[in-house]
Amino acid sequence: MQFPKIEFGDIQGLLIRSYSFLPEACYVMLQFTEQAQVRAFLADILPGITSASHKRPDLAFHIAFTNTGISRLIPQEQLITGFAPEFTEGLNTKTRSRILGDFDTNAAEKWYWGGNHNPQVDAVLMIFAKDSAALENKYQDTAEILKRYNITEVTRLNTMNIGSKEHFGFEDGIMNPLIAGVGGSNARYKAEEEQNVVMPGEFILGYPNEYAKFPLSPRIKTGKEDIFDIGKNGSYMVFRQLEQDVKVFWEFIYGLSENDPHLQGMTPELIAAKIMGRQLNGEPLTPAATGDLKNFFFAEKDKDGYHCPIGAHIRKSNPRDGIDDDPGLSVKMVKKHKILRRGRAFGAPLSPDFDPAAMRASGNNDKRGLYFICFNAQINRQFEFIQNAWCNNNKFDGLNDDIDPIVGFPFREGVFRNSAFTIQGCPVRKKINNIPQFVFVRGGAYFFMPGMQALKYLANGPSSLNAVL
Amino acid sequence: MKTFTDQNGLIVVADIDANKLSILCNELQLLHTSIITKADHPFRKIKSVYFARFVIFPDPLAAQPPGQLFRLVYSGTYDGQLDTCLQAMTAGETISPFQKIFSCCKDYDPAIPPATAITTFIKGHLQRVDAYYSGYRGLSTDIIGKEAEIYTHIQQFLRERTFAPADDPKFIKQEIVQYIHQQVPDYNPIKAVPLPYIKPVYAGLLIGLLLTGVLVLAGFIHLYLLGILVALIAGIVFYLRRLEQTAPELPDTEQEVAAVPSLTKDEDFYAQNQLSHLVAISPGRFRLGVLRTVLWLINLLAKYSFNKGALGGISTIHFAGWSVLEKERALLFFSNFDGSWENYLSDFVDRAAVGLTGVWSNTINFPRTSWLVFKGAADEERFKNWTRKYQIHTQVWYSAFEELTVKNILRNHRITLGLNQEMNDMQTKKWLNLL
Numbered sequence: 001m002q003f004p005k006i007e008f009g010d011i012q013g014l015l016i017r018s019y020s021f022l023p024e025a026c027y028v029m030l031q032f033t034e035q036a037q038v039r040a041f042l043a044d045i046l047p048g049i050t051s052a053s054h055k056r057p058d059l060a061f062h063i064a065f066t067n068t069g070i071s072r073l074i075p076q077e078q079l080i081t082g083f084a085p086e087f088t089e090g091l092n093t094k095t096r097s098r099i100l101g102d103f104d105t106n107a108a109e110k111w112y113w114g115g116n117h118n119p120q121v122d123a124v125l126m127i128f129a130k131d132s133a134a135l136e137n138k139y140q141d142t143a144e145i146l147k148r149y150n151i152t153e154v155t156r157l158n159t160m161n162i163g164s165k166e167h168f169g170f171e172d173g174i175m176n177p178l179i180a181g182v183g184g185s186n187a188r189y190k191a192e193e194e195q196n197v198v199m200p201g202e203f204i205l206g207y208p209n210e211y212a213k214f215p216l217s218p219r220i221k222t223g224k225e226d227i228f229d230i231g232k233n234g235s236y237m238v239f240r241q242l243e244q245d246v247k248v249f250w251e252f253i254y255g256l257s258e259n260d261p262h263l264q265g266m267t268p269e270l271i272a273a274k275i276m277g278r279q280l281n282g283e284p285l286t287p288a289a290t291g292d293l294k295n296f297f298f299a300e301k302d303k304d305g306y307h308c309p310i311g312a313h314i315r316k317s318n319p320r321d322g323i324d325d326d327p328g329l330s331v332k333m334v335k336k337h338k339i340l341r342r343g344r345a346f347g348a349p350l351s352p353d354f355d356p357a358a359m360r361a362s363g364n365n366d367k368r369g370l371y372f373i374c375f376n377a378q379i380n381r382q383f384e385f386i387q388n389a390w391c392n393n394n395k396f397d398g399l400n401d402d403i404d405p406i407v408g409f410p411f412r413e414g415v416f417r418n419s420a421f422t423i424q425g426c427p428v429r430k431k432i433n434n435i436p437q438f439v440f441v442r443g444g445a446y447f448f449m450p451g452m453q454a455l456k457y458l459a460n461g462p463s464s465l466n467a468v469l
Numbered sequence: 470m471k472t473f474t475d476q477n478g479l480i481v482v483a484d485i486d487a488n489k490l491s492i493l494c495n496e497l498q499l500l501h502t503s504i505i506t507k508a509d510h511p512f513r514k515i516k517s518v519y520f521a522r523f524v525i526f527p528d529p530l531a532a533q534p535p536g537q538l539f540r541l542v543y544s545g546t547y548d549g550q551l552d553t554c555l556q557a558m559t560a561g562e563t564i565s566p567f568q569k570i571f572s573c574c575k576d577y578d579p580a581i582p583p584a585t586a587i588t589t590f591i592k593g594h595l596q597r598v599d600a601y602y603s604g605y606r607g608l609s610t611d612i613i614g615k616e617a618e619i620y621t622h623i624q625q626f627l628r629e630r631t632f633a634p635a636d637d638p639k640f641i642k643q644e645i646v647q648y649i650h651q652q653v654p655d656y657n658p659i660k661a662v663p664l665p666y667i668k669p670v671y672a673g674l675l676i677g678l679l680l681t682g683v684l685v686l687a688g689f690i691h692l693y694l695l696g697i698l699v700a701l702i703a704g705i706v707f708y709l710r711r712l713e714q715t716a717p718e719l720p721d722t723e724q725e726v727a728a729v730p731s732l733t734k735d736e737d738f739y740a741q742n743q744l745s746h747l748v749a750i751s752p753g754r755f756r757l758g759v760l761r762t763v764l765w766l767i768n769l770l771a772k773y774s775f776n777k778g779a780l781g782g783i784s785t786i787h788f789a790g791w792s793v794l795e796k797e798r799a800l801l802f803f804s805n806f807d808g809s810w811e812n813y814l815s816d817f818v819d820r821a822a823v824g825l826t827g828v829w830s831n832t833i834n835f836p837r838t839s840w841l842v843f844k845g846a847a848d849e850e851r852f853k854n855w856t857r858k859y860q861i862h863t864q865v866w867y868s869a870f871e872e873l874t875v876k877n878i879l880r881n882h883r884i885t886l887g888l889n890q891e892m893n894d895m896q897t898k899k900w901l902n903l904l
Contacts, residue, residue: 098733261631326782385815388809388812389811393808412737424902427898428627428904431624
């Protein structure tokens, strides 16, 4: 099969790679003032933005805009087709909150940034560097430029390099879709990888998606007949600050292991693994080829959830071939609900070596968690779908009342309610009841990360087009 | 043991008395509030009703939409006889909100006793449901309620009792059966009622065979007859293809952002959701004829081929129906389903695009189709935009079991049927899996 040719030179690099070789990073939230100054600022930083044609940059620098930021630069009446409704509406609004479960303990009123009571965020700058010195250097340079153009830094979010694990202690970042075409138009994939190969139009505007359609893209009227596709080679970026209560997680797990008569004989590590769907070292619970953490199938070896429970986090957020009784169709459908994850951790681990017993016992109250960042071409069909129809849905795949124990929120009730988790098995299922909330939403926004041409347009206005088109 | 109880769809359409429109809206709002706040409301007393809704809509053919709201729809699904349902609706205090609502319609006769007036009114304004699907035919509201209760008891039992990995599945089942007999002594085991069933593949083959049969027969009678038939079919196909190429689509510029909040504000209150959708049928007798044929076919398939809890692979639909209204110029679609709108519409696109395109390609502004059933709904973003564009606000929606999904209902049914069945080890293991 011929895959579409990807225009790497016009795509911001973060879309294509996660920069594991640049372990230090920070995100700077901006607020704009005057349009002319924003344009000048963009023109100034534009040469420093990293395109995807740099395979291994020493430093990466990116920019993405919220709806308020975009509308500062493009008047509404110029748009022939608008940006996606979810993006235009914004993450902190009522409809989005309902879909995502941002109520009560997650409510946008209580966020550190991006919420209804926080200063407006118009854009984010993202810096990735080899070491903290290089990061600090670039940040200082950038801060100077910001000052020059009278742009306010709303907040600076610092990531923490905690290795390959996430804060609860599980290996993380194992699965990410393979974008068809990124390995070349004639790239070949192993048979077992196929379920994870996804058309570029699912993540980058301007390419065919899994429906063999081009995702709707914002377009600008630039002259009588001329239209500029400002969405091309850009992508919608979801950014959510997720705080993890690691101590409560392990306290709860240990409590179950020690006191719950139904779970006798199960170690804390095993109970946690059942909830996650993977062992702490990343090995899937569903039987898979030795050493292969990525390619395994639920339908054939684990239909009833005896190994990986049906409500486990990795099964809810990526059901693979397991939905209903048609593995082939399930894979096809799941491909339409994929995201490119680009998040990074913040805060120091509760225990330096992620030892569960130590994390349970620790008295350290520092904030820690994940800056969840992902790319998708249609927020409603991809990110929001996964959160809403799978993670938050207590009825997922025939279950009775099991929301995702890690990131789920019972959105229908509007308040957090302890839900249940079913561990399918012989001779009869076990149930964990009254699961507390472990992950809390503390901030976030929907961004659009434009392609390089589009950035040029935003910086120079319509005049830039004559030069490039 | 109970006999087979079938489910019926009801659609009543009537003209609103323009002077009473604001009273009507107010009454509907009151009823809506009493339902979502779980206050005492009349539907609780109509035992045979699974779902009910009130919708008021403007003229779908208005030149300048949206026009004045001018029609009221009362629609629902009930088991058993219509008369039984109407008796419950008009008994005692229950009648009051219905009387207030229906008396805002033009043809309602306030001079006669309300119970008679409502019965006459409803029977006088019944519309045919042209294609109707039910997710669990044969399960009365009684059965669903009872079986949900039994499931809850089993959950409680498993919370109290612990079993060791070595315990015999048959022993566990026996314990559960005993517990249920104690907890629900009045429980009357029901028997599964087999429905006539043809595999969808065979149904398709059958239709193909019938068509070929007709042609062959025509050929035997006279070759000219065969020629005429073939020419007729070719003509229809040719004409359809031409219409398809020129049918206007909803432009991409028209993303219905503004209309959506008024619809979404009533979504996602329960495990179930609803959709009301009204769109004008494409002009001309031809499109209407094609639409009627497709609906007739879907109705047959829904009854005999898709009666195992899934409609063309979609296992989240409780009840759904299409009805041709407005002097055959508009198509109404009502659905009661599980999960979110986005989930439901994605299922439409991924699993049932062909069938849905077959229906809606005969209505206006539908995404470009090909050979009647292809493309169309498979154009995911445009299809979803189109659906939102013609979705109408449901003023009142009631569900008797709002937290039970189709899968939950069918699972409870299998569990309950199994309680009284002798099982071997494998069957017992599978039965325990359902819990």
